[in-house]
Amino acid sequence: MDFTEGQSASLTHKVTAADVEAFAKVTGDTNPVHLDEAYAADTRFGRRIAHGMLAVSYISAILGTKFPGPGTIYLSQSVSFLAPVYIGDEITATVTVSKYRAEKGVLTLLTECWNQSGVKVVDGQAVVLVTDVAAAQPTLQAQPVPARRPAPQADPTQADQTSESAA
C-alpha cells in the first residue's frame, strides 16, 4: 500500500441536538453551553454549541473507516479550535496526506473541519501507523474543500513514537 502527498478524504455530518445530547451522555461532558439553551444564550456563543471533540471525532471516523481505513493505528492528534460548531451545522471533516514515511509506515495528515459556510472550525494534524492497514484500498482522489487550504506544515512528530490506539 502506498500513499502520496495530497491524497485526501472527507466526510460530512449534520450536527443535531440529539447528537450533542448523546455525546454529552457518553463522555460525561455536560457543560451547559452544550445542553441548556437559556444558559448558552448568555454566553459569547449566543446559543447551544456542539462539543469541539465531536468535530474532532469526525476526523477519527475518516481515519478509522475510510482513509486509511480499518487497521489504522492512531499515534497522535493535535487540534486548534478556530470557530464554534452550532447545532444544525453541516461539518465537513477532511484529512490530507502531508507526509508518508514508507520505511516506518507512518503517515502524517493535515486534519481540518469546515462548516457549511466555508468557515474552518478545526485545524490540526494527525499521525497514524498504517502497517496493519489491508493492502486493498479504494482509489482516493483529491477532494474539493469549501475554502482555502493552507500548505501542509513541517512535521514536528518524533519518528520513533509507538502507539496502541486504533484510529
Place this chain on the structure above:
Amino acid sequence: MDFTEGQSASLTHKVTAADVEAFAKVTGDTNPVHLDEAYAADTRFGRRIAHGMLAVSYISAILGTKFPGPGTIYLSQSVSFLAPVYIGDEITATVTVSKYRAEKGVLTLLTECWNQSGVKVVDGQAVVLVTDVAAAQPTLQAQPVPARRPAPQADPTQADQTSESAA
C-alpha cells in the same frame, strides 16, 4: 479567579460496550476494531478497544464541567495515544495546570489518561481561555494519580491564539 501551577482535577469513567457503541453511532466512527469482536480478535489488540477520542473526550469533560468548569473556552488540544483502552477499563483523566498567563486569561494544562493498572493511555496538553469562567469555583486540590507523572513540560503554544469552542 486565579490559577496555580500544579492545580489538578480528575474524573474516572468505566468504559462499557454500550459507551463504545454509542460513541460509534454519534461520531460515525464504525471501525470494526471497536464494534466487531471477531474482527478485533485478529488485530494486534486481540479484542475490542474503545475509540481513542472517547478517552480524549473525558479530558474535555473535566475542562467543561469541573475545572476550570463552565465558561472555559477550548483553544487547542494535543494528544498522543500511548496504549489501548479496552472495554471494561476504568479510565482516570487528569488535568494539571502547567502555566497560567493571567494577563491573557490563558491556561495551559497537562492532560493525561490512565487505566486501572496505572498505565498511561493518553498524554497531551490543552490550552484554554478562562476569561468567561465564573469567579465562584470550588477549592481544588492536587489529586492522587495512579502512577508516576512527569514534570510539566515547556509550553510550545503561541500566545495569541484565538478560539471559539467551549471546552
